[in-house]
Amino acid sequence: MGASLLEVRDLAIEIADWEPVKDVSFEVAGGECVAIVGETGSGKTLTCRAITGMLRRRGGSVVRGSARFDGIDLLTLTERQWLEVRGRRISLVPQSSMAGLDPIMRVGRQLEETIRFIAPADDPRKRARELLDHVHMARADEVLRLYPHELSGGMRQRIMIAFALVGRPELIVADEPTTALDVTLQRNILRLLKELQAETALSVILVTHDLGVVEEVADSVTIMYAGRVVEAGPAAKVLGAPAHPYTCALLAARPLTVGPGEELLAIPGLPPGPADRASGCPFAPRCARAQARCDEAVPQLETVDDLPGHLAACWLARSGDDAA
Amino acid sequence: MSAELSQRALSGGSRVGLAPHLKQIGARLAQAAATVLFVFVIVFVLVRVVPGTPITGLVGATSTEQAIAAMNHELHLDDPWWSQFFHYAWGLLHGDLGHSIIYRGRPVTQMIGSQLWPSVALILTTLIGSAIVGTALGLWAALTPRRWIDALIRGSFTVMLATPTFFAGLILILVFALKLHLLPVGGWGGGIGNEAKDLVLPSVSLGLFLVPFIARTIRQAGLDVKRSDFVEAAIGRGLSPWQVATRHVLPNSLLPLVTLIALNLGTLITGAVIVEAVFDFPGVGHVLVQAVQQRDYPVIQGVSLFAAVCVVVANLIADVLYAVIDPRTRR
Amino acid sequence: MSALERPLARLRPWPASRWVGIALLGSVALASIVIPVVSHYSTDAIDVPLQAPSGAHPFGTDNVGRDVFVRTFAAGRIDLLLAIVVVASSALVGTLIGTVAGASRRRAVDALIMRVVDAIIAFPFIVLVLGLVVVIGPTVRWGFIPAGLPSTGLALVFISWAFYARIARAEALSLRERDYVVAARTLGYTQARIVTRHLMPSTIRICTAFAVGHVIVVVAIVASLAFLGSGVQPPTPEWGSLMHDGSSLLQIAWWITVLPGVVLVITGLGLSLIADSILRERSN
Numbered sequence: 001m002g003a004s005l006l007e008v009r010d011l012a013i014e015i016a017d018w019e020p021v022k023d024v025s026f027e028v029a030g031g032e033c034v035a036i037v038g039e040t041g042s043g044k045t046l047t048c049r050a051i052t053g054m055l056r057r058r059g060g061s062v063v064r065g066s067a068r069f070d071g072i073d074l075l076t077l078t079e080r081q082w083l084e085v086r087g088r089r090i091s092l093v094p095q096s097s098m099a100g101l102d103p104i105m106r107v108g109r110q111l112e113e114t115i116r117f118i119a120p121a122d123d124p125r126k127r128a129r130e131l132l133d134h135v136h137m138a139r140a141d142e143v144l145r146l147y148p149h150e151l152s153g154g155m156r157q158r159i160m161i162a163f164a165l166v167g168r169p170e171l172i173v174a175d176e177p178t179t180a181l182d183v184t185l186q187r188n189i190l191r192l193l194k195e196l197q198a199e200t201a202l203s204v205i206l207v208t209h210d211l212g213v214v215e216e217v218a219d220s221v222t223i224m225y226a227g228r229v230v231e232a233g234p235a236a237k238v239l240g241a242p243a244h245p246y247t248c249a250l251l252a253a254r255p256l257t258v259g260p261g262e263e264l265l266a267i268p269g270l271p272p273g274p275a276d277r278a279s280g281c282p283f284a285p286r287c288a289r290a291q292a293r294c295d296e297a298v299p300q301l302e303t304v305d306d307l308p309g310h311l312a313a314c315w316l317a318r319s320g321d322d323a324a
Numbered sequence: 325m326s327a328e329l330s331q332r333a334l335s336g337g338s339r340v341g342l343a344p345h346l347k348q349i350g351a352r353l354a355q356a357a358a359t360v361l362f363v364f365v366i367v368f369v370l371v372r373v374v375p376g377t378p379i380t381g382l383v384g385a386t387s388t389e390q391a392i393a394a395m396n397h398e399l400h401l402d403d404p405w406w407s408q409f410f411h412y413a414w415g416l417l418h419g420d421l422g423h424s425i426i427y428r429g430r431p432v433t434q435m436i437g438s439q440l441w442p443s444v445a446l447i448l449t450t451l452i453g454s455a456i457v458g459t460a461l462g463l464w465a466a467l468t469p470r471r472w473i474d475a476l477i478r479g480s481f482t483v484m485l486a487t488p489t490f491f492a493g494l495i496l497i498l499v500f501a502l503k504l505h506l507l508p509v510g511g512w513g514g515g516i517g518n519e520a521k522d523l524v525l526p527s528v529s530l531g532l533f534l535v536p537f538i539a540r541t542i543r544q545a546g547l548d549v550k551r552s553d554f555v556e557a558a559i560g561r562g563l564s565p566w567q568v569a570t571r572h573v574l575p576n577s578l579l580p581l582v583t584l585i586a587l588n589l590g591t592l593i594t595g596a597v598i599v600e601a602v603f604d605f606p607g608v609g610h611v612l613v614q615a616v617q618q619r620d621y622p623v624i625q626g627v628s629l630f631a632a633v634c635v636v637v638a639n640l641i642a643d644v645l646y647a648v649i650d651p652r653t654r655r
Numbered sequence: 656m657s658a659l660e661r662p663l664a665r666l667r668p669w670p671a672s673r674w675v676g677i678a679l680l681g682s683v684a685l686a687s688i689v690i691p692v693v694s695h696y697s698t699d700a701i702d703v704p705l706q707a708p709s710g711a712h713p714f715g716t717d718n719v720g721r722d723v724f725v726r727t728f729a730a731g732r733i734d735l736l737l738a739i740v741v742v743a744s745s746a747l748v749g750t751l752i753g754t755v756a757g758a759s760r761r762r763a764v765d766a767l768i769m770r771v772v773d774a775i776i777a778f779p780f781i782v783l784v785l786g787l788v789v790v791i792g793p794t795v796r797w798g799f800i801p802a803g804l805p806s807t808g809l810a811l812v813f814i815s816w817a818f819y820a821r822i823a824r825a826e827a828l829s830l831r832e833r834d835y836v837v838a839a840r841t842l843g844y845t846q847a848r849i850v851t852r853h854l855m856p857s858t859i860r861i862c863t864a865f866a867v868g869h870v871i872v873v874v875a876i877v878a879s880l881a882f883l884g885s886g887v888q889p890p891t892p893e894w895g896s897l898m899h900d901g902s903s904l905l906q907i908a909w910w911i912t913v914l915p916g917v918v919l920v921i922t923g924l925g926l927s928l929i930a931d932s933i934l935r936e937r938s939n
Contacts, residue, residue, distance in 0.1 A: 052560060079565075087562015100557030102572050103652055104579070113571060118562050147651040163561045355773075362774035370790050482931065486923025488875040490882050490895070491916040494902055498913070502906050593779035598879050602902070613883055616785045624786050632778045 005030045005203050006051065006171060011065035013046050013055065021046050021227045023065070025301075028171065033197055033204040035218035035235070037211060037250070041271055043227040044207045045095055048175045050075070051205075052092040053082040069171070087118045091164035095175040095207075100160050101148035107159060108144030111166075118167040131162040135192060154185040161192065171203045178213065186210075190217045211250050215239055220309075223247050226272050226282035229301060233310030243304040243312035245287050281315070289316060349644060356640045363632040364416070367625050368409060399425070399622075421626035426618045432626035435611050442512050443607030446530065447596055449523050451585060454531040458538025463577060465539065466546025467569060477543065481536035489595045493529035493602035500525060510603035526603045530595045534588060541584050545577040552576075579650055586642030590635045669932070676928030683922045687731030696722040698729045698892050705908045715910040717900060727915040730892040735922070737804060737887075738873040741811045746866050748812070749819025754858045756820065757827025758850050769824065775817040784810045784876065788885050803888035807880055811873060822865055823858040830854055864937055867930040871923050878919060894919045 006028040013021035021043035028034045036044045049055045051067050051074055067074040069090065077085065086092070094100060102110055111131065112124040121127035125144075132140035135158040148156065157177060164172050174193065178186040190206075194217040197204050206218060214221055214235060221238045223231040223246065231244040242248045249267045269286040280295035281287070287294065293315055301311045396402045400411055415422065421432035465473045484492075501509040512522045549555060550573060558568050597609030608627060615623035647653045691698065696712075704720040706712055714723035756768040775783070787810035796802040830836055831854070839849050880886030881895030882902075889896055894915050901911025 054556075054559060057556075057559075083562065083564050086560065091562070092557075092560030094553065094557050094560045099553035102554045102558070102576065104575060104650055105572075114558075114561060114563065117564070117567055149652050160557065163557070167562055358770055359773045359777055362770045363777055366771070366774055366778075367786070370786060373790065482924065482927050483920070485871065486927045487920050488878055488895075488923075490879055491898065491919065494898065494905065494912055494916065498905050498909055590777070590779040594781040597779070597781050597785075598883070601883050612782065612785060613885075616789050616883075616885055619789055621789065624789060628778060628782050628786050631782045632774070635777050635779060 003029065005032075006067070006069045006205075008047075008051065008067045009065055011047065011050060011067060012063050013043070013050055013060050014063045015046075015058070015060040019063070019227065020060075021050075024224070024227070024229050025065075026222045026229065026232060028203050028205060030170070030203055031197065031201040032219045033194065033206060033217055035206045035208060035214040035221045036224060037208055037214055037221060038224035039209055039271055041226075041273075042224040044224050045175055047224075048092065048173050048205065048207055052090055052173055053077060053079075053086060054092065087114075087164075087169065088167040089169050090171045090173065091167065091169040093160050093164050093172060093174040093177050095179075100163075101156060103148055105147075106144070107146055107148065107151070111144070111159070111163065114163055114166050131165055132159070134165060134196070135159070135162045137162070153181055154188065157181060157185075157189050158192065161189070161196075165196070168200075169202070171205065173205045173207070175207045176209070177206070178208070178210075186213065187216070193217060210254075211239065212254050223250070228282065228298075228313065229311075230283065230314070231312045232301070233304075233307070237307065237310045243310065243317040244283075244314045245289055245316070246283050247312075249286075249288075281313075291315070348647075352640065352643055356636050359636050360633055363636070364413070364629060367629050367632075368412060371621055371625055372405060372408070395425075416629075421629065422622035424615075424620055424623050426615075426620045426623075432623050435623060436608055436627060436630055439607050439611055442605060443596060443600070443609060445519070445523060446526055446599070446605065446607060447592060449527040450530045450534065450592065450596075453527055454534040454538055455581060455585070457531070458535045459542050459578070459581065461535070461539040462542025463546050463569070463574065465543040466550060466577070467573070474543070477536060477539050481540055484532050484536050487532070488598075489529055489533065490598045490602050492532050493526070493599055496525045496529050497602070510605060512606050522603075522605070526599045526605055529602070530592065530599050533595065534592065537588065538581065538584060541580050542577050545580050546573055549573045549576045579646070582642050582646050582649065586639045589638045593631055593635070670935075672928045673932035676925045676932065678925070679921050680925030680929065683731055683918060683925065684735060687728045687735060690728040691725055691732070694722070694725045696725050698722075698726050699890060705904070707908075708910050708914070714914040715908065717897075717911050718904060718908070723897070723911055723914060726892040726897060727894070727918050730894045730897055730915065731918065731922075733801075733804070733887060733891065734874055734877055734894050734919075737808055737877055738870050741808050741815065741873050741877075742866050742870050745812045745815035746819050746862055746869075749816030750823045750855070750858050750862045752816065753820030753823030754827045754850055754854050757824035757858075758831055758846065758854055760846075765824070768820065772817040772820050772824075775814055776821070778814075780814065780872075780876065781879065783814055784880065785883070785885055787813055788880070793885050794888060801887065801891040803881070803886055803891070803893075807877055807886050811876065815869065815873070818869070819862050819865065822862055826858045826861045827854050830857055864930075864933055867926060867933055871926045871930065874919070874922060874926070 004027045008027070009025050011021060011024045012019055020041075024043070024047055026034060026036070036047065038044045046055065046058075046060060049058065049060070050062055051069075053074065055061065062075050065075070069085075072085070074085075101107065108125070108128060111128040115121055115124045115127050115131075128144060129140045132143060137143055137155065137158050143151070143155065143159075151159070161172075161174075161177070164174075172193075177193070178189050181189065190213060193204055193206070196202055204217075206213070208214065218235045220233060221231075221235045222229055223238065223244065225246050231238055231242065231247050238247065239251065242251060246267075253267060267286055272282050272285075280293075280297060281290070281299055284290040284294040299313045299315045301313045302317075304310045304312045304317050393402070400408055403411070412422065419433060421436070424430045424432060424435060427435070461473075461477060465477050497509055500506045507524050508518075508522055510522070510525075512519060555568055555572055558572055559565075563571070593609075596607065597612060599605065600607045600609035601613055608630075611623065612627045614620075615627065696702070699721060701720040702712070702716050702722065704716055704718050706716040706720075708715045712722050712724060714727055717723055717726070752768060753772075756765045759765050788806045791806040791809050793806050794802045795805050797805050836849060836853050839853050844852075877886060878893070878895030878898070881893045882899045883895075884899070886895055887893040889900075897915045898912045901908065901913075901915075905912055
């Protein structure tokens with residue numbers, strides 16, 4: 001794993017007088033796969049948009065922090081400068097990319113046009129076919145002649161990844177790429193991402209709310225809750241020995257870990273919304289082990305058990321309690 | 325992986341799946357044919373429900389009984405109604421719309437045919453002009469962050485809807501022909517250059533109601549497309565705003581235009597009849613208005629039938645065209 | 656919408672645009688009622704011809720010296736009254752026919768009515784109106800009703816009902832499988848009762864939204880017909896025929912055409928603002 005390719009520090013995003021993302025930090029090294037995990041509304045999608053320059057389309061703005069990508073300050077790029085970066089160095093596979101294809105244009109034409117606009121090739125059709133082979137699309141020639149509605153969900157998802165690869169980017173930001181697919185297809189798509197990443201020294205940010213997905217492909221994990229990072233570290237450590245009660249709860253809520261006859265543990269309550277302005281740990285109201293001090297102040301991210309790289313933002317983890 | 329490549333995708337794709345497509349078109353054709361039949365029945369019945377015969381008021385008090393009877397006989401008006409019906413229908417099937425009473429023996433088809441071109445030119449110019457201006461305005465309103473363009477389009481829509489076509493035409497004549505002497509007051513002819521000039525004011529007055537209609541529809545379609553996931557994805561994969569606008573937003577926003585124009589063709593013909601009267605423009609509308617004043621009922625009958633069939637056919641074409649442009653309807 | 660929200664929605668203040676619309680339409684209507692009564696001139700009193708607008712004749716005089724101001728608002732009475740009668744009767748007839756068609760369990764009845772409706776709507780509006788006017792007789796007068804009024808009104812009703820029938824049928828079709836209608840049918844209520852008690856209230860409500868917009872079309876068509884010489888006949892003052900009289904004098908006496916036209920546009924603007932605000936309220 002190389003040096004840090006993307007470094008996000010204390011990122012805070014504001015939308016309509018609300019800060020849905022507060023002080024988020026993480027790093028992506030060259031060739032690394034980082035998973036960002038959280039429930040709906042935890043701010044993970046907004047974070048993705050901020051580092052791909054697409055925050056303004058949703059009316060949001062970055063109020064604090066920095067995001068450096070290979071020496072470029074992403075947060076100060078103009079729309080014009082973004083055109084040099086987006087698709088060429090950082091590609092976004094957006095959320096609900098199931099509907100990410102123009103419905104009235106054949107897949108082949110869309111792919112060829114993207115090739116022409118972003119990374120011109122001598123023979124766009126040949127390059128399009130190569131890209132489909134790259135994402136293991138069977139019968140590529142036939143697929144190129146089809147319209148999006150004639151494709152299955154898994155096929156569309158593979159094509160969306162092929163689109164992201166057109167400009168040979170160094171970083172792909174995949175925002176919940178598998179949510180709409182069934183479990184087997186999810187596995188296939190994730191294996192594909194993993195394989196591409198290994199082959200081409202690509203870095204991947206994988207955004208998901210499914211911890212099962214993470215185990216398989218991620219090198220490191222960042223867990224977000226209510227716009228903050230609550231735990232981060234190497235995947236094996238975070239999933240093997242979680243330090244934050246929220247991570248524990250997420251792990252317990254995974255359907256695959258529950259044996260027959262056992263109860264599937266849902267996390268009680270809902271994440272805080274714009275109206276909640278409590279002063280303490282945002283997870284405290286839902287935390288089974290919350291104590292008095294949890295309501296008083298927000299815990300900062302700190303190293304857990306002196307393990308370098310494994311961080312958690314929890315008063316209990318700090319005092320050395322065994323969270324798992 | 326081959327399971328992912330679902331059977332439906334390849335077999336129901338664009339090459340093999342023509343049969344259901346044809347069936348759909350067949351059903352649509354049958355519906356259009358039924359409408360045309362009823363159009364014919366309505367025209368036929370209306371002319372014959374008048375007490376007496378259509379020529380009673382026409383021939384005048386000075387005519388003799390024999391003259392009226394002769395005329396009735398000549399026009400087959402003394403036949404039983406079913407005989408008249410088949411006679412007329414038979415003629416229609418052979419492209420015969422009957423003959424004018426006023427211009428003795430002149431076939432209605434010829435009267436329409438000789439004045440069809442100016443009307444077609446007027447309607448086509450209006451359609452093309454309004455489509456271009458309306459689409460440009462609509463897309464501009466959808467893509468710009470400036471709110472006043474929106475307000476302008478909505479405001480002009482309200483005013484245009486409230487302004488009858490003939491008044492708009494008169495105002496245009498007053499300003500651009502009588503005061504500024506830029507364009508002719510009306511009429512038609514004298515070479516292609518003059519005819520082009522003759523078309524400007526009539527087309528503008530006819531297009532005034534259509535442009536805000538198109539602009540409003542395109543604006544809404546543009547807003548929907550702009551917010552859609554595939555435009556989002558296109559930006560995410562690095563296309564520039566201009567590339568996204570021309571390759572994705574524009575083609576997708578144009579889809580509703582086809583239906584909109586077909587639905588408004590009837591209104592457009594209504595407008596053309598009035599505009600032709602205002603600008604003394606020798607088109608089919610002129611034939612109709614004159615026939616109405618002279619109570620030349622075979623001509624009225626023929627022109628109404630012709631106009632209604634044009635609308636039915638236009639709607640049919642629009643439906644088929646829509647299926648061709650939008651692959652999603654070709655299931 | 657919960658039972659509690661409904662009355663609240665009704666109490667919500669009307670948007671400003673609707674008040675503007677009501678003010679515009681109201682002032683034209685009020686002027687049409689008052690001005691012909693209080694004016695110094697009658698609609699056919701003759702003064703010096705072709706006078707430009709002045710204090711004595713705010714809209715000037717026409718080619719025979721009649722006061723355009725009085726004639727414009729006397730015309731307003733005719734036009735507005737005719738439009739209201741046409742819209743009300745075609746809405747009533749069309750909604751009834753459409754509801755019956757939609758509620759009918761005999762497919763043939765429904766199909767027949769709808770083919771007739773399709774055929775009527777297929778005609779360019781003015782083409783069929785002109786044909787009907789000839790059939791009815793453009794100069795027919797009924798008692799004190801001036802020539803051209805009956806033919807214009809009847810022709811418009813003959814066509815306009817089809818639009819209401821189409822809207823009402825669609826609504827009736829969507830309602831007929833609703834629980835309360837099915838329940839009424841199961842209870843053995845007659846078709847007539849189901850149509851009048853259970854379906855009509857809904858279809859009428861849907862159709863009234865269309866009716867306001869329809870008034871604009873009718874006012875425009877009434878004026879257009881008279882402009883073409885096939886509507887309300889002279890000497891009865893009517894907006895379209897006033898403007899037609901002036902159109903040949905546009906160069907020397909613009910006021911005869913333009914000023915009645917402005918009043919016509921103000922009327923349309925008022926109606927259009929009201930219709931727009933109702934439609935937007937429905938869609939919210």
